Amino acid sequence: LTGTVGLMSLSLAACGGGSGDGSSAGGGSQTVFKLAFNQTEDHPQYAAGVALGEKLEEATDGRYSVKVYPNEQLGGQADVIQNLSNGTVELMWVGAPVLEGFNSDFVVFNLPYMFDSTEAQGAVLSNTDALDDLYHSIEAAKSITVLTGVNAGTRNVYNSKHPIQTPADLQGLKIRVQQSDSQVAMIEAMGAIASPMNNGDVYSALQTGVLDGAENNEVTWDALKQSEVAKYYSYTRHLMLPDYLLMSTKALDKMSDEDQAALLEIIPEIQKLANDGFADFTEKSIEHATSIGAQFNDDVDVAAFKSLVQPLVESSVNENDVRKGLYQLVQDANAAHPAK
Ligand code: GCU
Known part of the structure; x- marks a missing residue:
């Protein structure tokens, strides 16, 4: 049958x-x-x-x-x-x-x-x-x-102007984020001007200068050719969503x-x-982006960015009991699997 x-x-x-x-x-x-x-x-x-x-x-x-x-x-x-x-x-x-x-x-x-x-x-x-x-x-x-x-993956900031080391480098840059309040608030706390839009519109917005940059994992940045037009990729490591x-x-x-x-x-x-x-695809994306002249910067003041967004994180997770519960789950998992 x-x-x-x-x-x-x-x-x-x-x-x-x-x-x-x-x-x-x-x-x-x-x-x-x-x-x-x-x-x-x-x-x-x-x-x-x-x-x-x-x-x-x-x-x-x-x-x-x-x-x-x-x-x-x-x-x-x-x-x-x-x-x-x-x-x-x-x-x-x-x-x-x-x-x-x-x-x-x-x-x-x-x-x-x-x-x-x-x-x-x-x-x-x-x-x-x-x-x-x-x-x-x-x-x-x-x-x-x-x-x-x-x-x-982990999301980092990239742009067409220069490497980002400190929050001052991000000041005034127009950065694409995903469409939500948290993402807008986050990138503005980090010092940039938020521009929420669909992923597929980012390439041409970067090309025409409507955007200075965006934030994403290496995979999306490279596969959607954004690495051609925004070659400075800086490891702010601000998001793993x-x-x-x-x-x-x-x-x-x-x-x-x-x-x-x-x-x-x-x-x-x-x-x-x-x-x-995912990890394998990330490696390939980094290799490809490097071959077309993209530049990676790992000399980033992560602590400075972290302290800028901390108030946002605290007010958001404490808003109600559901969020507190989800946050606790994360805390327990972080304790069991700390950063390497
Ligand atoms: C990442 C993520 C997608 C998301 C995209 C975006 O690539 O995997 O789900 O849509 O970022 O920034 O829009």
């Missing part, structure tokens, strides 16, 4: 990969979830999304699969999340700050200098019991379920209990795939 269904889904794939609109046309047809992604096919999250499709197809006897749309083909993350919420896109990878617009308590993991190590962040993001309430907190109002969180894999709650609810369980069972493997590929 499995063989027959497998063949059937193969032939469907050959005719164009199913309906593509997330709806099932009945008897034996396949539902293909659209997964929106704002980066390139080289990114480990792209491969993890493809693997999700393959494993889901296998686990549901071909009833479900996934098609990944890279390079903002379905739009920038702030727009796509609206479509996820209304159910026209079923899956997406998203930078964590975007979720603050739906439930501001997501902010805790997005604050500067929050995690002391990748391992500490990993320990928090794999503590699914502790994150359960947060991950389901916007289902009722927004129809968004957080499936998992993954490491997305997760990316989340989101799913439309409506789409999840349409699945049978059995198929839903099959999907959820795959998620830890997907989380691992996305995490495991």
Whole structure:
């Protein structure tokens, strides 16, 4: 029986990969979830999304699969999340700050200098019991379920003008951040002028001088060619914020209990795939950026930046008990996995 269904889904794939609109046309047809992604096919999250499709197809006897749309083909993350919420896109990878617009308590993991190590962040993001309430907190109002969180490197500041060593070097520079209040407040506390925008718009804004710089991991900076136009990359190490894999709650609810369980069972493997590929991709990005003349500066007064953002961190984590609880999780993980 499995063989027959497998063949059937193969032939469907050959005719164009199913309906593509997330709806099932009945008897034996396949539902293909659209997964929106704002980066390139080289990114480990792209491969993890493809693997999700393959494993889901296998686990549901071909009833479900996934098609990944890279390079903002379905739009920038702030727009796509609206479509996820209304159910026209079923899956997406998203930078964590975007979720603050739906439930501001997501902010805790997005604050500067929050995690002391990748391992500490990993320990928090794999503590699914502790994150359960947060991950389901916007289902009722927004129809968004957080499936998992993954490491997305460490973010640093880069610009087209000069290396950044102290906060004075950042004064007056126009720096792109992700679209959330915490990210705007953070970069302004560090001395720059904040400019929130979609990732895909950054390259041309840097090129035309609308922006002086941005802040991101090496991977995104290089893969989106920002390293060509903003070559001074300085290790402020101000952020280690997760990316989340989101799913439309409506789409999840349409699945049978059995198929839903099959999907959820795959998620830890997907989380691992996305995490495991990241360090290697970072190394390759650094090599490539160096080969095209980018310059790295590790002589940064991190303590000075840290003290500038500290009041912001304290007022934010103390705002309510949910945030205090999430902050405690981070503190425990930092104690168990200190910086190396
Ligand atoms: C990183 C992160 C993305 C995010 C992007 C951004 O690349 O992995 O999820 O969208 O930064 O700054 O917009």
